[in-house]
Amino acid sequence: MEMWDVFFSFEVSTSRNPQQCLQVRAQVEIRSRIITAFGSPEAVIEHMAEWSRSKGLDTSRVYEYFRPKRAKQPWQTVIWKAFIPPKYSFILWLGLRGRLSTRERLMFLQEDSSCSLCINTQETAKHLFFECPFSNLVWTNIRQWLGIHRRMSTLLSAVKWLIKEKTRSSVQNKARLIALACTVYSLWRHRNEVIF
């Protein structure tokens, strides 16, 4: 029996076995979704032929087809460089993905959510890294040192700016990237030392 014969032979089970009944219902539901997604049973057969090998369906091809694919963000290739220490890149990567455990993100624990450095306002990543008076002072010195005139307000806009405003000097471009990653890492580490 061809695999698409099997695929189209599922019928809502009248079996008394509840487990089997559920399984077949799920298969029927998946089949109808696939047919809707491809437009017709013929289109499904065509794709199944593409995903097949002599021994049957190649699940890795099916997975690759259905796997959600996100467009690669430009900053992903910029922050992982040999000249940036991996621990700096890692914290910057977490920050860019909004994955650092700032107190705002831990509010569900019903703990104090105020900024660990200034205690003035809620500790969001935006506040902690840029708006906080302590961080602002650090950035002012870093920007002066590297000749960056623009004020930075979020990690994403800072990285985008560095990508867009590359100078002719590759050394300076590298220094700016290292400075960003190092400053973010140091601020995060300082914040953790204050808390713990």
Ligand SMILES: [Zn+2]
């Ligand atoms: Zn603060």
